[in-house]
Amino acid sequence: MKSPAWLLLGAVFAYLIACSTISFSRSRAYDSIKIGDGREAVVSAFGAAGPVELPDKPFTRYATSPCAGCRERVWFENRLSLDTEAWSVEFDEHDRVMRKTAWHSP
Secondary structure (H helix, E strand, O other), X not given: OHHHXXXXXXXXXXXXXXXXXXHHHHHHHHHHOOOOOEHHHHHHHHOOOOOEEEOOXXXXXXXXXXXXXXXXXXXXXXXXXXXXXXXXXXXXXXXXXXXXXXXXXX
16 A cells, blocks of 8 residues: 555656756756847757747747747747746847747746
């Protein structure tokens, strides 16, 4: 009877560690990105992007309006988080960071 309880406790612990690790690493990547950085710097910091949003096709999972004046907005998510946790980076026509945003549930 004790074995299933330990397995459940271990699974919960592993989930919390994984979620926290993603959150910490993405927050550090977000902090390292500066306005004017190129796409290479963003990919180097975050890794591969998740969803890519174009101005005429907003990604409404987090944002309520499309990016203003950007060529595209790329998203980096913590899908393990029980609340909203994502980071977005908006690029101009020269593939330079023009805006970045951290999205967290209130």
